[in-house]
Amino acid sequence: MPWWFWLVVAFVLFAGYVTATSNRLDRLHSRLDATRAALDAQLLRRAAVTLEIAASGLLDPATSVLLASAGHEARAASGEDADREVVESRLTVALRAAFDDPDEAQTLAAEPAGLALLAELEAATTKVLLARRFSNDAVTATLAIRRHRLVRWLRLAGRVAPPIFFEIDDAPPAHLSVGDAWSGADSSGNAEAAEIVPDVD
Amino acid sequence: MKVGLVCPYTWDVPGGVQAHVHDLALALIGLGHDVSVITPADDDAALPSYIVSTGRAVPVPYNGAVARMAFGPLSARRVRRWLRDGDFDVVHVHEPTTPSLSLLATWSFDGPLVATFHTSVQRARTLAAAYPILQTALEKISARIAVSQAARRTLVEHLGGDAVMIPNGVSVATFADVEPFPGWPGDGGALGFLGRFEEARKGLPVLLAAFEKLAVQRRGLRLLIAGPGDPDEVRRALPADVFDRVVLLGQVSDIDKARMLASVDLYVAPNIGGESFGIVLLEAMAVGTPVLASDLEAFRAVLDGGRSGRLFTTGDADDLAVKAAELLDDPDARTALAALGRATARSYDWSTVARDIVRVYETVAVDAPDAVTRRGPYGRR
Numbered sequence: 001m002p003w004w005f006w007l008v009v010a011f012v013l014f015a016g017y018v019t020a021t022s023n024r025l026d027r028l029h030s031r032l033d034a035t036r037a038a039l040d041a042q043l044l045r046r047a048a049v050t051l052e053i054a055a056s057g058l059l060d061p062a063t064s065v066l067l068a069s070a071g072h073e074a075r076a077a078s079g080e081d082a083d084r085e086v087v088e089s090r091l092t093v094a095l096r097a098a099f100d101d102p103d104e105a106q107t108l109a110a111e112p113a114g115l116a117l118l119a120e121l122e123a124a125t126t127k128v129l130l131a132r133r134f135s136n137d138a139v140t141a142t143l144a145i146r147r148h149r150l151v152r153w154l155r156l157a158g159r160v161a162p163p164i165f166f167e168i169d170d171a172p173p174a175h176l177s178v179g180d181a182w183s184g185a186d187s188s189g190n191a192e193a194a195e196i197v198p199d200v201d
Numbered sequence: 202m203k204v205g206l207v208c209p210y211t212w213d214v215p216g217g218v219q220a221h222v223h224d225l226a227l228a229l230i231g232l233g234h235d236v237s238v239i240t241p242a243d244d245d246a247a248l249p250s251y252i253v254s255t256g257r258a259v260p261v262p263y264n265g266a267v268a269r270m271a272f273g274p275l276s277a278r279r280v281r282r283w284l285r286d287g288d289f290d291v292v293h294v295h296e297p298t299t300p301s302l303s304l305l306a307t308w309s310f311d312g313p314l315v316a317t318f319h320t321s322v323q324r325a326r327t328l329a330a331a332y333p334i335l336q337t338a339l340e341k342i343s344a345r346i347a348v349s350q351a352a353r354r355t356l357v358e359h360l361g362g363d364a365v366m367i368p369n370g371v372s373v374a375t376f377a378d379v380e381p382f383p384g385w386p387g388d389g390g391a392l393g394f395l396g397r398f399e400e401a402r403k404g405l406p407v408l409l410a411a412f413e414k415l416a417v418q419r420r421g422l423r424l425l426i427a428g429p430g431d432p433d434e435v436r437r438a439l440p441a442d443v444f445d446r447v448v449l450l451g452q453v454s455d456i457d458k459a460r461m462l463a464s465v466d467l468y469v470a471p472n473i474g475g476e477s478f479g480i481v482l483l484e485a486m487a488v489g490t491p492v493l494a495s496d497l498e499a500f501r502a503v504l505d506g507g508r509s510g511r512l513f514t515t516g517d518a519d520d521l522a523v524k525a526a527e528l529l530d531d532p533d534a535r536t537a538l539a540a541l542g543r544a545t546a547r548s549y550d551w552s553t554v555a556r557d558i559v560r561v562y563e564t565v566a567v568d569a570p571d572a573v574t575r576r577g578p579y580g581r582r
Contacts, residue, residue, distance in 0.1 A: 020337075024337055024340060027340065027341060031343055034313070034343065035343060035565070038564055038565060042564065123560065126557075126560055127563065127564050129365075130365055130560060130561055130564045133365050134343055134344045134564060134565060136363075137344075137345065137362050138343070140361070140362055140363070141340050141361075141362060144361070145340075
């Protein structure tokens with residue numbers, strides 16, 4: 001075989017590899033978009049449920065005001081706001097302050113409308129936790145492939161900005177579960193919740 | 202929601218993953234979801250309507266054990282057709298690192314993918330060799346679930362990334378109010394063991410050694426063993442008069458499994474390692490039989506650190522004999538453990554576990570169809 005044959009073979013293999021890598025990156029970027037959109041949706045839902053609980057009149061006025069202001073700030077900070085992590089963490093803390101006390105959850109659960117809201121809040125806080133984990137997992141995978149030499153040299157990532165982790169406190173309140181959720185079966189509700197979805201390093 | 206479940210191991214052989222997929226499918230159907238399961242299976246005719254078979258599975262050695270799996274172009278084609286016909290909102294694969302249907306489905310599907318990792322024994326070298334191929338497929342998975350901390354740690358160490366933890370489920374209703382076999386447990390007391398006992402990691406020899414010790418002092422004590430394995434192995438391990446007090450049931454049906462668990466005073470799990478979860482412990486607890494298990498991390502987690510079941514030093518027959526004797530002599534302690542065990546099992550009921558899994562589906566399937574690209578070399582649509 002002439003030397004140029006091998007050159008062509010090498011080039012074709014290389015081109016194939018670059019294409020495959022570029023496709024991987026492309027797919028990761030869409031997974032990133034999808035998981036980030038899901039996280040955004042779950043955060044908005046959590047804020048909305050919080051506002052609804054605050055407006056329901058089923059809780060005492062002080063708790064209602066606390067939840068309303070935290071929920072409002074979180075909803076206002078949606079989008080690409082840089083403060084969003086802080087604001088969402090504040091909402092988490094406010095929810096914990098309100099519902100770590102089992103009595104408060106019981107007050108709400110006593111009313112049929114309150115029970116529905118409580119169940120919705122429990123679902124929303126869990127889903128925030130899940131969505132954030134999945135989104136950060138996608139960030140980890142994307143950053144790993146973007147660090148490849150080939151990807152950097154050929155600028156396969158194009159002008160897409162490198163993804164950033166979304167870091168908030170999302171441990172749900174201890175006494176939200178109305179059912180016998182296995183996560184709540186333990187008396188150490190918060191520690192257990194942190195264990196379901198431990199932090200990304 | 203239209204959910205596609207992928208089971209990598211053949212449906213004909215009982216196993217933890219198969220049982221998990223089966224129970225999950227039923228729980229999801231119970232919640233009103235539209236479920237289809239794809240799995241290797243020998244006999245199409247005997248399968249319920251929600252299961253699609255890809256045909257016979259081939260026994261192959263992988264990751265230190267022989268498992269019956271399906272791969273090759275025919276399986277790949279069948280998986281692709283199932284994905285196309287199913288038009289799923291979410292596809293949930295199990296054990297995607299095994300070279301079988303789950304990996305094929307991960308490879309072919311362009312949509313929200315959820316994966317559950319069951320094992321905690323992964324040979325580092327197997328994974329290192331397969332890593333570049335697996336990596337491309339695993340990158341497509343939007344949500345990863347581990348059934349235990351041990352499984353999660355395996356995943357983090359060998360594959361990177363992270364997973365949420367949702368435990369295995371147990372159908373509490375199936376195990377509540379079952380009748381013991383006639384004449385069991387009997388006045389002399391009875392111990393129980395369930396599992397594929399020829400596998401060394403199940404630890405039956407530890408239990409047999411302890412049973413021999415206990416049998417000398419307790420003339421009426423019996424041992425009930427269920428699960429596939431060679432009876433001669435048990436015979437050889439014990440003196441003839443002790444072996445006479447061992448009853449071997451062989452492989453049992455689901456109903457007999459529950460009855461077997463109800464027929465003993467104490468369920469013993471002497472496993473010496475490689476256990477990721479310990480579903481049988483939960484099943485024994487659901488029946489209301491106290492559990493004595495080796496001090497493995499997975500068992501400690503299920504038994505709440507030794508609160509809802511007792512623990513003994515892993516592999517130590519003497520310690521097992523001592524702890525078993527304590528419980529056999531103390532009916533009150535057994536009653537207390539049975540009550541705690543029942544409560545623990547209830548918190549792992551499939552209704553709860555399935556609800557958590559559905560939340561994962563809902564999290565990844567939000568607006569997903571628009572956000573997922575439908576191109577690339579692997580996206581034959």
